[in-house]
Amino acid sequence: MLRSLPIVLAVFLTAACAATGDEGGGDTGTGGTGPITFATGRDTTAYLQPLLDRWNQAHPAEKVTLLELPEAADEQRAQMAANLQARSNRYDVLGLDVVWTAEFAENGWIIPLERGFFPLDRLLPPVVDTAVYKNKLWAVPYTSNAGLLYYRTDLIKKPPRTWADLRQQALAVTKKHDIEGYAGQFLAYEGLTVNFSEAVQSAGGQILSPDGTEVTLDPAKATIALDFLLQGLREGWIPKESLSYKEEESRLAFQEGRLAFARNWPHAYGPATAKLGKKFAVTRLPGLDGPGSxxxxxxxLAVSAYSEHQRTAQEFIRYFTGLENERRVLTDGSFPPVWTELYDDPDLIKRFPYLPVLKESILAAKPRPVSANYNQISLVIASTVAKALSPPYHEAADDVATSMKSELQEIIRTQ
Structure with a gap:
């Protein structure tokens, strides 16, 4: 039972309490116990509550209440930021998109955590890195994710490895069958930032330096990435309606048989199976010269600096990210777990055949730009790319890339 913690953990919590006064920005310490809230994006699979019920049955004096935020990441961040800027204690445990770590830590909205309290050595290394900022642990990985290429096996004999392969196959299948070619998430929101970042990475580039202090975007690489998308739109193998697609729209288009290829997250696998059966598979995203990134x-999961029950919040995070709950995250919620060993479990692979490909994708994946001003950076990327992708395509891709780099440099200079 999690409430019977070793003495060493009590020592750790006392030390963490002292640390928060200088770095967390909050008024409360980490020693508080009692009821807590868990603020996270809307649970679309109904798997969360049973996990919370198990905790509540074992901890009647420290019950957790689920506070569901909007499904869209942008709206989740906005609500959390408003709450934390007001120094409200309404949220105790925060379900953060992995890219928010730097911003929330820099603003003093969350508290640093003790690495030894969590089994980080058993988690996927790139995933752990997303919870670290300035060499301190600010959160604990709960779910991971990497983009995959969904493709129709009844129409495509061999999955594409490169953009040229994808283009050739998409053009061929659209001519032969009553189906569109390829789509991702191309609406002007966070999803477009993700898709463009993947294209830049898959062309051998990057947007910011690993520490987020320098714009390393090579306009030539960014131009290649933009041209890949623009070529698809001009030639028609990327349908123009995909410019309005978020995750759900692209998921539905694929599983309803309207797309031969789709870039999406692993959560789309289950619904696609229910609709298409064995007529599809997944592979790594293609890139310029081979598999992409x-x-x-x-x-x-992070602890609010303004929570009055920070000790309970940390114990809950340790419970919630434990091995058995992580297994349920996959089996009941269809979300990618963070424990390495689950990706090598034969029984799970039999049930979720995409796990080996997903593990490869996660290990080869890269985080979005790490910056305390990430929201501004994302807005610049998404709005600039959206403008370039909108007909009639007046702006040259190299001019767009140069302009984007200049705007990003201005943001970095002012942070």
């Missing part, structure tokens, strides 16, 4: 997604 996905953006690393997922959710990390």
């Amino acid at each position: 996905s953006t690393l997604g997922g959710v990390n």
Whole structure:
């Protein structure tokens, strides 16, 4: 039972309490116990409550209440930021998109955590890195994510490895069958930032330096990435309606048989199976010269600097990210777990055949730009790319890339 913690953990919590006064920005310490809230994106699979019920049955004095935020990541962040800026204690445990770690830590909205309290050595290394900022652990990985290429096996004999393969196969299948070619998430929101980041990475580039202090975007690489998308739109193997697609729209288009190829997250696998059966499979995203690099997604759990029950919050996170719950995250929620060993479990692979490909994708994935001003950076990327992708395509891709780099440099200079 999690309430019977070793003495060493009590020592750790006392130390963490002292650390928060300088770095967390909050008024409360980490020693508080009692009821807590868990603020996270809307549970679309109804798998969360049973996990919370198990905790509540074992901890009647420290019950957790689920506070569901909007499904869209942008709206989740906006609600959390408003709450934390007001120094409200309404949220105790925060389900953060992995890219928010730097911003929330820099603003003093979450508290640093003790690495030894969590089994980080058994988690996928790139996933753990998303919870670290300035060499401190600020959250604990809960789910991971990497983009995959969904394709119709009844129409495509061999999955594409490169963009040229994808183009050739998409053009061929659209001519032969009553179906569109390829789509991702191309609406002007966070999903477009993700898709563009993947294209830049898959062309051999990057947007920011690993520490987020320098814009390393090579306009030539960014131009290649933009041209890949623009070529698809001009030639018609990327349908123009995909410019309005978020995750759900692209998922539905594929599983309803309207797309031969789709870039999406692993959560789309189950619904696609229910609709298409064995007529599809997944592979790594293609790139310029071979397999591409996905953006690393997922959710990390952090403790609000303004929570009055920070000790309970940390114990809950340890419970919630434990091995058996992580197994349920996959089996009941269809979300990618963070424990390495689950990706090598034969029984799970039999049930979720995409696990080996997903593991490869996660290990080869890269995080989105790490910056305390990530929201501004994402807005610049998404709005600039959306403008370039909108007909009649007046702006040259190299001019768009140069302009984007200049805007990003201005953001970095002012942070």
